[in-house]
Amino acid sequence: MAVATQTSGSLLPQGVGRITRTWRLFFLGMILIAGFGLYAYLREVSSGMIVTNMRDTGTMGGAPWGLYVVMVEYFIGVSFAGIVIAAVSRVFRIRELQPISRIAELLTVGSLMVGLLAVLIDLGHPIRGVVNMLLYARPQSPFFGTFMLVAMGVLPASLVYLYLGARQDAAVVAEQPSRLQRLHRLWAAGYSDTEAERLRHRKVMFWLSVGIVPLIVVALSTEGLVFGIQVGRPGWFGSLQGPDFLVLAAASGLANLLVLTAIVRRLLGNTDRIGPSVFKWLGRFLLVAAAAALYFMIVELITLMYATPEHERLLADELIRGSYAWIFWVSIALMAAGLVLLLVQAGTRRWQIGPLVLASVLISTAALAERYLTVIPSQTHATLLPYEPGSYFPNWIEFAVVAGLFALGALLIGLFIKAFPILPLTDDEEVIADA
Amino acid sequence: MAKYSMVVDLDLCQGCRACTEACKIENNTGSGIFWMHVFRFEEGEYPETKMSFLPRPCQHCDNAPCVKVCPVGARFKREDGLVLTDFDRCIGCRYCELACPYGVNYFTWQSPEKSHYQDVVDWEDDDLALVTGGLVPPYKNPDLDLKYGEEQRYTAGGNHAKGVIEKCTFCVQRVEKGMNPACVETCPVNALIFGDTDSPDSPISHYLRVRQPWRLLEEAGTHPRVMYVGGKPPNPSLKEIERPKAEV
Numbered sequence: 001m002a003v004a005t006q007t008s009g010s011l012l013p014q015g016v017g018r019i020t021r022t023w024r025l026f027f028l029g030m031i032l033i034a035g036f037g038l039y040a041y042l043r044e045v046s047s048g049m050i051v052t053n054m055r056d057t058g059t060m061g062g063a064p065w066g067l068y069v070v071m072v073e074y075f076i077g078v079s080f081a082g083i084v085i086a087a088v089s090r091v092f093r094i095r096e097l098q099p100i101s102r103i104a105e106l107l108t109v110g111s112l113m114v115g116l117l118a119v120l121i122d123l124g125h126p127i128r129g130v131v132n133m134l135l136y137a138r139p140q141s142p143f144f145g146t147f148m149l150v151a152m153g154v155l156p157a158s159l160v161y162l163y164l165g166a167r168q169d170a171a172v173v174a175e176q177p178s179r180l181q182r183l184h185r186l187w188a189a190g191y192s193d194t195e196a197e198r199l200r201h202r203k204v205m206f207w208l209s210v211g212i213v214p215l216i217v218v219a220l221s222t223e224g225l226v227f228g229i230q231v232g233r234p235g236w237f238g239s240l241q242g243p244d245f246l247v248l249a250a251a252s253g254l255a256n257l258l259v260l261t262a263i264v265r266r267l268l269g270n271t272d273r274i275g276p277s278v279f280k281w282l283g284r285f286l287l288v289a290a291a292a293a294l295y296f297m298i299v300e301l302i303t304l305m306y307a308t309p310e311h312e313r314l315l316a317d318e319l320i321r322g323s324y325a326w327i328f329w330v331s332i333a334l335m336a337a338g339l340v341l342l343l344v345q346a347g348t349r350r351w352q353i354g355p356l357v358l359a360s361v362l363i364s365t366a367a368l369a370e371r372y373l374t375v376i377p378s379q380t381h382a383t384l385l386p387y388e389p390g391s392y393f394p395n396w397i398e399f400a401v402v403a404g405l406f407a408l409g410a411l412l413i414g415l416f417i418k419a420f421p422i423l424p425l426t427d428d429e430e431v432i433a434d435a
Numbered sequence: 436m437a438k439y440s441m442v443v444d445l446d447l448c449q450g451c452r453a454c455t456e457a458c459k460i461e462n463n464t465g466s467g468i469f470w471m472h473v474f475r476f477e478e479g480e481y482p483e484t485k486m487s488f489l490p491r492p493c494q495h496c497d498n499a500p501c502v503k504v505c506p507v508g509a510r511f512k513r514e515d516g517l518v519l520t521d522f523d524r525c526i527g528c529r530y531c532e533l534a535c536p537y538g539v540n541y542f543t544w545q546s547p548e549k550s551h552y553q554d555v556v557d558w559e560d561d562d563l564a565l566v567t568g569g570l571v572p573p574y575k576n577p578d579l580d581l582k583y584g585e586e587q588r589y590t591a592g593g594n595h596a597k598g599v600i601e602k603c604t605f606c607v608q609r610v611e612k613g614m615n616p617a618c619v620e621t622c623p624v625n626a627l628i629f630g631d632t633d634s635p636d637s638p639i640s641h642y643l644r645v646r647q648p649w650r651l652l653e654e655a656g657t658h659p660r661v662m663y664v665g666g667k668p669p670n671p672s673l674k675e676i677e678r679p680k681a682e683v
C-alpha cells in the first residue's frame with residue numbers, strides 16, 4: 001500500500017487539516033454567499049413565493065417553474081457524470097482515471113445534495129413535501145423519481161459508495177494523530193487492513209460499481225420524463241426528453257468534473273498524481289458527450305423549424321427569433337465553441353489543462369442555458385389555449401438563492417478536501433485485478 | 436352515483452364575465468386568480484373582425500393529466516366526476532398546473548390576507564362590518580372550510596392558504612347541497628348548464644340529446660366533463676383580447 005502526496009510539515013497527506021489563510025477566505029466567502037441566499041430564501045418563506053418572479057401560466061402569463069427547477073435539472077444532471085466515471089473506471093479498469101475517482105464521487109454527492117435542496121426550495125410547502133412524499137408517495141408521478149428515487153436511492157448509494165471506497169484510506173489516516181483523528185477512525189469503522197478484509201472490500205466496491213450505474217440512469221431518466229410525458233405542453237412532450245437529459249447531464253457533469261479536477265490539481269501543488277493522461281481521458285469523454293449534446297440541440301432546432309403543429313411552430317419562432325433567441329443562439333455557440341476547442345486538442349493530440357478548462361466552462365454554461373430553454377419557454381409561450389404570450393426572467397431573490405446553492409456546494413466540497421485526502425492513497429490496480 | 440358535467444352554450448354566451456365575478460365572490464379567490472375565466476377573442480383584421488367568447492372553468496377531465504402527475508395524491512378524481520385538490524395534502528410543487536393543458540390552475544403565491552385586495556378594500560371598514568356582521572373577515576366563508584365528499588377531504592378551497600394549488604371545484608360546497616355552481620346560477624343568459632349526465636331526466640341530459648357537444652382540446656385525450664355546444668374550438672388564429680390585468 002503506497003501512501004502518496006505527503007505534504008511536508010503536516011502528518012496528514014494532501015494538506016488535510018491545514019487551513020491556510022486562502023482557505024479561510026474561501027470558506028468565509030462561501031459562507032457569506034450562502035448566508036445571503038438563506039436571507040433571500042427566508043424572505044420567500046415569510047412572504048410567499050410572490051417575492052420571486054414566478055407566476056401562473058394561463059391568465060397570468062407567467063412561468064410557475066422558474067430558475068429553481070432549471071437548477072434542479074442542472075445539479076442532478078451534473079451528479080450523473082461523477083459517479084459514472086468513478087464506477088466505469090473501476091469496472092473497466094481505466095487506471096488513468098483512478099486518482100480522480102474520489103473527486104468524481106464527491107462531485108456527485110455534492111451536486112445531488114444541492115439539487116435536492118433546490119427541489120425543496122421550489123415547493124410551496126417544503127416540510128410537508130418531505131413528509132407527504134413519504135406518506136403518500138405515488139411512484140406513477142415522475143416527480144417521485146426526481147425526489148424520492150434521488151433522495152432515497154441515488155444519494156444514499158453514492159454516499160455509501162464514497163464512504164466504502166475511502167475506508168481503506170481512512171484506516172491509513174486514522175493512524176496519524178490529528179484533530180481529525182476521531183472522524184477518520186469513525187470512517188474506518190473497524191476496518192483492519194488484512195488480506196481477507198481487503199478482498200471483501202474490493203468485491204463490494206466492484207459490485208457496487210456495477211449496480212450503481214443502472215440505478216442512476218433510471219433515476220435520472222425520470223428527470224427528463226418530468227417534461228417528456230406532458231401532453232399539454234408543446235415543446236415538452238416527446239420520447240427524446242429522457243435521453244436528451246442524460247446526454248446533457250453527461251456533458252455538464254464531465255465539464256464540472258474536469259474543472260474540479262484542475263482545481264484540485266492546483267491545490268495539491270500541481271501534483272503528478274493527476275497527470276496529463278487524466279485530462280486526456282476526461283477530454284475525450286467530454287468531446288463525445290459535447291458532440292452528442294450539440295447533435296441533440298441541432299436535431300431539436302431542425303425539428304422545431306419544420307414542426308407542423310401550430311403551437312410547436314410558434315414556440316420555435318419564439319426560440320429562434322423571439323425573446324429567447326439570444327439564450328438559444330448563445331447556448332448553441334458556446335457548445336460549438338467548446339466542442340471546437342476539444343476537437344483541436346484531439347486533432348493535435350495535445351490535451352492541455354488551460355484550454356480544457358475553458359472548453360469545460362463553455363460547455364457547462366451552454367448546458368445550463370439549454371436547461372433554461374427546456375424548462376421556461378414552453379410555459380410562457382406554448383399554451384394550447386390561445387392565452388396571450390407571457391414572460392419570465394428570474395429576479396434577485398431567485399439569483400441570490402441559486403448563488404447560495406452554488407456556495408453551499410463549494411463549501412461542502414471544500415470542507416471535504418480539508419477533512420479527508422481527496423486523492424486515493426492506495427493504488428486501486430490490485431483492487432481491479434482481484435475483482 | 437351522479438356524474439356531474441357542465442355544458443357551455445357558446446351560441447348564448449355574451450362574454451359578460453358575470454360567471455367570473457360570481458366565482459370570485461363565491462370562492463373568495465385572491466387578486467389575479469380566476470377559477471372561471473372567459474376568453475374574449477378577436478379574429479381577422481380590422482375592419483373585418485369578429486369577436487367570440489369562451490368560458491373556461493376547470494374541465495374536470497375523466498383522464499386528468501393533473502391527477503396523474505401529482506406526487507402525493509393531493510389532486511384526485513371523485514366518483515361523481517369532480518377533480519379536486521386536497522389543500523391539506525398539497526405540497527405546492529405546481530406539477531399539476533403544468534400538466535394541465537387548459538391553464539386553469541393557480542398557485543397561492545402569498546397568504547390570503549395579502550392577496551385579497553387589501554390595497555383597494557379596507558376590511559376593517561365599519562360599513563363592511565354591517566354587511567358581514569363582523570363575524571368572519573369578509574373574504575372568508577365557513578362553508579369553504581369544511582371537509583367534503585365520501586373521502587372527507589378538505590377540498591373547497593377553504594379560506595385559501597399560502598403555497599398550495601387551487602382551481603375551480605365546480606363549487607363542491609354548493610353541489611353537495613344540491614345546488615348549481617355559482618357561475619351557472621349567475622349566468623344571465625343560461626349559457627351554462629350543470630347537472631347529472633347519468634340521469635336521463637336531468638336538464639343537462641335533455642340538452643345533450645338535442646345539441647351535439649364538442650370538447651376543448653379533444654386531441655389531448657383528457658376526456659373533459661365540460662362540453663361546449665355551438666361556436667367553434669379555439670385555434671391559434673384567435674387573438675385573446677382584454678385579458679384580466681389584475682396582479683397577484
Ligand code: SF4
Binds near residue numbers: 496499534537
Ligand atoms: S382541466 Fe386541467 S386541472 Fe382541470 S381536470 Fe383537466 S387537467 Fe386537471
Ligand code: SF4
Binds near residue numbers: 506508525527528529
Ligand atoms: S401542486 Fe399540489 S396538487 Fe398539484 S401536483 Fe403538486 S402536490 Fe399535487
